[in-house]
Every structure is written in structure tokens, then in C-alpha cells.
Amino acid sequence: MKSWIDRRSLSFLAFSACMGFALPSFASPSAAQEGEKKEEAKADDKKKEEKKDEWFAVLNGDVFTGTGAVLRGATVLSKNGVIEAVGHEVEVPTEAKTLDATGLRVYPGLVAINSAGLFGATGGDFADSVDPYNQRMTLALASGITTAGQSNVALKLKRRDIKGVVLRERYLATLSFTNSNPQGKREMFERFDRAARYLRDYRDWEEKKRDNKDLKEPAASGVDSTVRSILEGRVLARFNASNREDLLEIARLAQRFGFRPVIDGCIEGWTVADELGRAGAYAVITPRDRRDKEEQLVRDGGSSIENAAILHRSGVQVCVIPSTTGVDLGGIAGRDILHLPIEAGFAVRGGLTDQAALEAITIVPARLLGVSHRVGSLEKGKDCDLIVLDGDVMHYQSLVQFTVVEGKLVYDKSQELFYAHIRPRPSTQLAPEERKDKGEAEETPKEGSEAKPEEAPKEGDGEKPADPPKDPPKDG
Amino acid sequence: MVSKLSIVAVGLSLGACAAPHKQGEPRDAELGAIQPLAEGEQGFALRCGKVFTLNDADDVFSPGLVVVRGSKVDYAGPVIALPAGYELVDAPELWATPGLIDLHSHIQTGGWGDINDMVLAMNPEYRTSPTIVPANRDIQRACSAGVTTLFGIPGSGTNNSGFGVLYKTRCSGSYEGCVLADPGGMKVAQAYNPERRGDLGATRTGMAWTIEDALQRAQAANAAGRDDKVLANLQKVVTGELPVLIHTAGSDAVHTTIEMWGERYPDTRPVLSHGCFDGWKVAPYAARIGIPVNLGPRTFDWRQSEGEWVGTPERYAKAGANLITVNTDAPVMPQEELFLQSTMGARYGADSYLMLKACTVNPAKSFGIDDKVGSLQPGRHADIVLWHGDPLDPRASVESVWIEGKLEYDRVRDRQRF
Amino acid sequence: MTILTTLLALAPVLTGPVDPSGGLVAIKVGRAETVSHGPIDHAVILVDNGKIVEIGADLPVARGIPVIDRPEWVVMPGLVSCYTRLGVESRAGQEFNPEVSPTPELNPRHPDYKEVLEAGVTTLGLYPPGTGVPGHASALRPKGKTVADMVVDEDAYLKVYFRANSASKKLVRDAWTKVDEYDDKVKKAKEKWDKDNKSKGSDKKEGEAKPDDKKDDKKTFVPPEPDPKVKPFVQVRDGELGMLVSITQSADWAHWLDAIGERKFDYALRVVMTREIDMYEVTEEIGKRGLRMVMEPQITLVPGTMRQRNLAMEFAKAGAKIAFKPRNDTVQDHVAWRRHVGEIVGAGLEREAALRGLTLEPAGVLGLDKQLGSLDKGKTANLLFLSGDPLEPTTNVEAVMLDGEFVFGEVKE
Incomplete structure (x- = not known):
């Protein structure tokens, strides 16, 4: 075993050592997830023996898979809550429950990286305290959210069901690395340094003990277990940082030790986008965050509506979250978790593509929560969590018509109080027996007809402007 | 993603390629209305994918042409021949609307300061205009989001802290260059805030009396032909010379407001502002009296509903309310998000075109300044916004903003601010 | 006004000796609300x-x-208030004390009782x-x-305060684990006993299959006494003691089901009817189990809104017993209780x-529905005499009979 004296060589080797295992470890979370998936699959197999398969199919919708593909008039088939097939020529078993999405759009359920209050006044352990009847959870489902993070736990919004709510715990480790606390910053660096050295020594030992069985295992004492997990790729390091200097320091730390940082806030990220991109950073952004640039600064600074777009162009994976992560029923609309796609729309306003904006509220937060093997896009083998809307998910007049979680219909706009009266679905889209019940649909024919031009095809993905206000009446 | 705005100077007739759109046939008076520019006169034309005139006929021209001469709109209609001398902005993918108007805004000071005296309940002798910080950052950001006219007013901490100022969000403006009308109107806080202060009266009944007492004093002064320094502007309010914006909310206070101002002082020109919480329950009364309603920053009600999401603009519209407008109460909502108030109104049930009116021509009509702003018609101020699509869509950014014919914001020149 | 009436026919039902002075009395009223089998006009009780014969x-x-x-009177069973702290000081702990009884707190002279x-x-x-x-x-x-005069039954029901959280669920799970442990202990003791008896060689013929054979008292197996903290749960499991589970929302119910798992035992629910409550989410679930629910006669609101719900009606329709x-x-x-219930009927x-x-359902919560709570032969004569319909707000109490004795009202023969 070598002893390291020269600091330069030390850091160089520490770096290369990290690169050696840390870079492949980018993929390791998904490898770990793969393992989990298999276990679950096994559990599923057991279940199958016990009870009949539950089939559910969403038929004939325009399916936005979230991966970039759009399948017009396609079918999503779920078997026991897991997507069995997405496509055009899907054979649907006769016993399957079906949902007709003709003329509607199908998207993956949205993922909110942070949330508050959706799972009730929980006393810590979500599995034992989740409130699956909570109105805020229902409202969130009605807004398209099917997975959310809270207190560093990834949770499924399982309405009326307390089983299987917790998807993953503690995948993100929050760290502080800021110039406003130089002492703490130095200590954090040392923790990374120590953990990196330990891991390198450990690998060294593993290699050499084949020849020399008496070689002592390097001591793990004094090695920060969180930092070690980060370097091993088992958890993601999360920082809350918005100052340019802090962002730069985090980018350097990440590059030096070979991990991908998750940065919350990231308000001045657009001024150092290249560095963040090179560090493989993720940014959790509220596009409408406002911060004025300091007057005396010559360089760029402060907030920019283009932040998400600029970061994305530099290779940063962007996740969008509204400024209010709870449900705000106080009367001010458009700023809380119920308006997650509206917030993503502001990223588009700043130049982010529609596809990246969709990813920013689906697959990217799913990755950050460590659950992208289960949610975040419509793909075979993933949970059948999807939403059906009457238009583009980011259009302001699109409302969620149906929400499906793990192959079960948990929200139907026309059947619940909240939004049923707003732009009722044209009766042709309703089954005859449903048409009978729907008092609202008959009460407001005027609205229905007014709404029609607005519901005219909202143009395809990536295309903007989406939907013109209806043409005004002519001459009286 | 978005096409760059192309500016082309054209000196030739475009008649050959300009086909008037069927939906907006030009009226006879407009045909050939575009005069060549006189010597030394400035002018330009915008050829856009869509032009929302917000005129009484609700004309929308797609494509459409807006011609600006000096500081005024000279023409808004189908694309027709353009005389020589005009600079043409060719923006086939962009939509043009009049600049947006917010009748309930406090950003004139660049922050929260200077909005209420908090000594007396009524200060009808005060004016907001001395507190304007021209072209402050909030104003600049507002401008870059298409907001061009604001009614900058005192807060609602007291029943009345004076008279607000109507001003333009010019980014380069001096005070004189900004002001549209000073005083532009009075601000009154009827209830749901001023009564919290024990020292200035604690009850809504007290609030109502304090306000009414002042109105009666002003009426008495008018009757006596008295020139009262303190009451001078209030005297104009009771005769209807100046409009009044009334902070009121909840079905109780909204009712009181309509009853007091709409019925007992019919000469006044009240605009009911906020109208939120369960104020929508008295929307039919507001509609019957015909009082304009200025909704926001809350645009929905939940707690007083029966479990359905009540979109406030939708309820007032359904009741037949006259002149629905929206506000931000900035900085309660950021001033640049005025359009979003309309967006949310449309999301939760109101017609999207009505919501566009609610932040353009309707506020102008509510305050009697529609002869100057709020629509794209000949003779109106050339306050024009070019959007990358539907102004109510958060994804559609603003490309350019002209105020009185001057380019105050340009995305390429100034970088995207919002 | 009351007359000694002589009728020709003998009541064939009267089996005991008639003793006019010794308590036997006939009461004729305009109407009897039997509760168990509908109203009877021109009723004679x-x-x-102390019993209805x-x-x-x-x-x-x-x-x-x-x-x-x-x-002119209407009679109904005396009211049963099955969940009260009347007349005693409030004192709340956060413990696991299933063996505790509130009886020692009683002050029989407290004016509230009268x-x-x-x-x-x-x-x-x-x-x-x-x-x-x-x-x-x-x-x-x-x-x-x-105190002894007042007590009807010291073991009415075991109270469980349950909320959706880890602590509550653990409490319940642990309690049942202890029952399992006790059962194990009994099983082992039994095995030992069997072995001991076998080794003595005296009862070989009886074999293990007949442990309850009481041929010889000395040879009967006596299970060990459970720990006082475990005993009430054993009693609940064996149907000897009721259980009342207090919850406040649908989530509590879902987690309660999760906590008890597959175990089968009887319990009733105490639902705290706060102004806003979401129990309507689980109406069907509870209704199909036919559970008793202790609740206030109260119209509630859908949380966060002004939408009213009549949960008592909804649960009753679904099959629950209110x-x-x-x-x-x-x-x-x-x-005001009858009037409040009248509002829910309205x-x-x-x-x-x-x-x-x-009457009858709260009696059931107390495990006393066989003894009282309705006007049936053999039940305790707790009778409430009213001036009219029990649920009308203008109806007054005319007389009250407790255990066959008039304790209130001017009653003359």
C-alpha cells in the first residue's frame, strides 16, 4: 500500500480514483433500481398466483409517452398496475376495464419533487400515517400529480389506499456548501476528501488482499457515511444554492469528486450554466423566482426567466417546481403545486422546449427521487400512472379529465365536485349512462358551446402558440 | 424555437400581397385611411399574425396591420396598402394587442413603502403621485410583460389615503413622461383590511360611516359652492368627475359597497375592487346595478363554496356583471403577472376573450380612459404589445412593447426580462 | 283520574303471582315506541x-x-348515553392502561346525574x-x-383511542401480539399439564383430545391468569368485552384496518363529529361491516367547504348502526339530545x-342490548314517558321510570 504525501498527487489520484468508480456509478442508481424492480416483479409473480390479473386499458388517446414519442390514437395497457404495452396494435383482454380517451391526450402522471400537505398531517412515518382521503391529495391528483417528494421520501398519491405509498426513502442527501459559511464549507470539503481517500484505499485493499490475506482493511472510522454514499452513487447530494459563487464552488466540488449535484433554487445558474453542465448537475428551478441583480455588479446576475432554457442547453437536467409546494386554497391561483404545468409553462416562456418542460415535471424529478424505474414516463414495465387531458398539458385551459394510478382510475373530473362544472366534456365523449347523470352538462350548454372553439385542437407537441382565444363574435 | 422578429423597412405598396382577412372586413371609414407621413413625422406599421383591436366590434384581424403615427394609432385593421415612409415591422407569427392595464397596483414606489399614512382614517387631501419612482425595476418588468398603464394607489390600511395616479410604465420615462392623469381617481378601502386597526375604527359599520360622512361633507361643500382644500378632489368624486376604486371583499362588504356607491351615490363612478372570498355570491346584485368589478389578486374561492372550484371572474360573468377586469394588487402578485390573472380566470371557467378584455379595454372603460388607452383604434395611444402567441398563455413571451409609439421594451435589445 | 280497572279477561301471560302492592303495575299509554319492533298504539306495559313482563x-x-x-302519553325506553364523562373530573393520560376503570372516580351525589x-x-x-x-x-x-348502587356493569367496553400514526398502530399491534404471547403461554402450560397428567398415569384414557373433560375437578386444566394489561384484549377476542375505537377521519379507519390485520373481533367506532370531517369516504366500508358508530347528532361539512353532509343518515343507509x-x-x-337527533331526522x-x-344501539355499545334499550318482555323497566313524539322539540318529559320505579314525574294510579 502506498502512502500519499504530496498533496497534488493525492488530489490527482483521489480524483482519478473517484472517476474510476464514480463515473460508472452514474449508472449505478438505475442498476440498483433495476434490482429492486426485479424483486418487485417477483412479488408480483407471487400475487399473480393468488389472484386474477387486473387489466386496465386507456384507448384511442394521443399518447405523449414523456420520452419524446407521441402516439396518436394509441392504447396504454396496464396489467396489475404495471404498463404491459403502449402502442397501436395492442391486444386488450376482454376482461380489461377500459377508458375511452378519444380526442383526449394521455401523459405520464406528473412528478413533484417537493410537496407539502398532500399526504395529510403525517406524524413522520408515511406508511403509518398517510391520509389517502385527504382532499389535497385528491386536488393534486386532479391537477395531474401522481408522485411527489416530501421530507426526502418519494411517495405515490394512492387515493383511498394506504399500501405501497412509500416508493423510496432518503435518496437525496441535503448538504450545505456555501461561501457564507467558510468553516462549514471547509469541513464539507474535508469530508469529501476523507471519504474519497477511504474508498480508494478500500479498493486498493480489495485488490491487494488477493495476494496478501493479512493486509488490514482500511479503517472506515471518521468517514462520513452520507458523503460516502454520495460518492458510491447510492444517494444524490442536494444543495440549496442560488448565488453564482456558491454554484461555481458546488460545480467544482462535484467535478473534483465525481458526483452529480442536485441544486435547488439555482437562481443565478444561467450565469454559470456551462460549469454546471460540465459537473453533470441537476437543477430544481422555479422559473418565476425573482431576484434583482445587485446594482454595482457589472457581470450578469439575479434571476432570469431564461434560466431553465439556458441551463438545459448546457446539459443541466432541469426539474421545475412552483414556489408554493403545498396546495393553496386561499384564492390566489397559479402559484402552487396544483399549477405545476403552469409553472413549467414559464420555463417554456424563457425558451425551454416543450419536451424538456414536460420532462422537468415528469422524468427528471423521478430521477431525483430515485424512482425513475417506476414512474416519470409511459413505458412498458413502469407503473401505469397516467393522466388524460382535454388538451396540451401545459395549456392553461386544459384540465385533467382522468387520473390513473397503478392501473386504477382514481379521479374522473365529471364525477367529482371540484372541476366538473368547468368546460364539461362534450357529451359525445361520455358513455350514455354517464350522460344521464351529468346535471352540469345540461345546465350549462352555453358554456359548453362557448368552450368549443377553445377546445379546437391544441396544436401538436413543441408547437407554440398553442391555442388562440376564441374568435370574437362578429357585428352583434 | 421562436422566430426572430424581422424588421423590414418598406417604401412600396404592399397591396399586392395583403389580403384582408374575411373575419374583419374593413369599414368604409378605414379604407384608405392611412395617410402618408408628413414632413418630420414619425410612423411605423406592424404586420402581425393576429391583431386584437379590442374595439367595440371585437374585431380580430388575422393577419392584421397596425399603423402608428407619432404617438397614436392611425389604423388597425386588415392588411392594406401602406403609403411611403412607414417603417414596417413584419411579424407573421406574432400577435398584437393593446398594452395591458391594471387598476389596482402599488408598485409606483418600487416597494411596499409610502402607501398609507396610518394616522387618520380618511386622507382625501393626499395624492400618490409624489411617491412615484419612475422606471423602477418593478415598472420595467411590468412593461416587459406588456403592462403599459397602471393606476398606482395608496394601500387599504386606512379607509382612504388619498388619490391614485394613472401612469404609463415607460422604462425611460421621467415623472412627467409617465403620468396619464393625476389624480386619476380615488382609492377607498371599504372593508376587509382597514377595520383591523383598533385606533382607526374596528368595525365594518364604522368604516361605512367614516366613508359616507366624508362623501356627505364633500356634497355639502359642492352645494355651498365652497372651495375646500381638503375636500377638493373628493368633491370631484361625488359629482363623478373622478372615478373611485373601492377595496372591498366578501359578500357582506361587497354588498355594502354596491348599495352605498351604486345606489345611494349614483353620481359617483365606482369600481369595485377585489370582490373576492364569497363576494361572488352578490355578483347578481353587482350586475343589476351595473357596477364595474375589478377582480384579484384572488381569482377563485374555495372555502365558501360547496366544494366546487369557484372561478371568481366566471361567477361574475355568469351573473352578467358589467365590465369585468382583473388586477394583481402588485406587489401581492408580481405586476408582470397581470396577464396570468386573466389566464386563471379563463382556466377556471371564464371565456378567454372576455379575460383578454379584462386586462385591456375593460379597465380603460371602467375608468373612462378608453378614449386614450385599452384598444387599438385610430386616435388611441400607440400602446402596443407583440406576443409570441396567445397573451394569456404563460408560454407566450413578449417580443416588443411600444408606449405612445416609442419602443420601450424589445426582447432582443433589452434581453428577456419576463 | 287513574282508576283501578277491572277487566274480565285474565292476562294469560301473567305467570307470577299478582301482587298489587309489591311492584306489579300496568301502564296504559297512547303509544309505545318499542324501538325493537315498531310503535304500538294503545299500549299496555x-x-x-324492575322488569317489563x-x-x-x-x-x-x-x-x-x-x-x-x-x-296522552308516549312511552319509549330510557335513553342510553353510552359515552360520557358526566359528573367526573377530566383526567387524561397517554398510557396503555386497559385495566383501568373510571368507576373509582364516581361521586354518586353529583347533581348532574339527577x-x-x-x-x-x-x-x-x-x-x-x-x-x-x-x-x-x-x-x-x-x-x-x-358507587355500587350505580354500577350496572363494570366491564362495558374497552376504550381505544386510535389515530393514523405509528404510535397508535404500534400500540394496537403490540396489544394483540401480547394476546398471542399469552395464547402461547396457555398452550405451553396446557402441554405441560397434559404431560404431567400422563406421567401420573391416572388419566391415560382421556387422552389429549379431551382437555376440557371435567371428570375430576383437580385434573381440570386451569389456564394461567393473563396479565391485567393483556386480559381485556383476551376478553375482547373471546367476545366477553366490547371495544370502542375512537377515530376522527377516514384515514384513521384505513390505518386501523391495517393495524388489526386479519384478526376478527367485535368493536364499535366512536367517530368524533368535528365541524369538518371526511368520514363519508368510507361509508360503504363501514356500512358493509354493520358496525356500531357512536356519534353526535350533527350535520358536518366537507372539509374546507360549505357542503353539508348528514353522516348519520349516510352510514345508517349503508348498514351501520348509529x-x-x-x-x-x-x-x-x-x-336537548332528543331534539338534536330530531334535527338529523329532519x-x-x-x-x-x-x-x-x-336507546338500543348505545345499549349495544355497552353490551347491554339484551337487558335494556327497547320495550320488550324481560328487559329492564327503564321507561321514558313523554308528552308526545320523542323527536318533536316541544315534547316534554312527563315521567321517568328506572328499574321499575318512578324516579321522576307526578304519577298517580
């Missing part, structure tokens, strides 16, 4: 020795039996306060000189369910 329409009464004849008795409440269920498992409730009659308790645990609300609850909710 024969009471003897017969009830029917226009029953013939034998000569010599004193008759109280009040055709007042509620005069309002027609003839049975009270006094519960132990606190969270967790604070103890078991006692059934009382609101009259007596001593046991009402007064809105607040005060004398005034015991007095809002849609069936009258029959409402009357049961004041």
Missing part, C-alpha cells in the same frame, strides 16, 4: 320487579293490578379519559347512594334508526 296493544289487565292510564335522569337518560356509559388505551368503560344507572351521544358532554345537551335520517340511536 306490565312491569314487575308484558307489552302489547290493549292488553287486558287482571283485576287488582294497579293501572296507570295516561292515553338532572340527566329527569331528562330521561336512564343509563350512562362512563368512559376512561385519555389517549392510547386508557381503560374500560362502566355502565351506570344515574341514581344511587353508593348510536348517538349528546353533542357536548353536558347536562344541557343531554336535555335532514333525512330514518326515524326508526334515530330512536334506536338513542
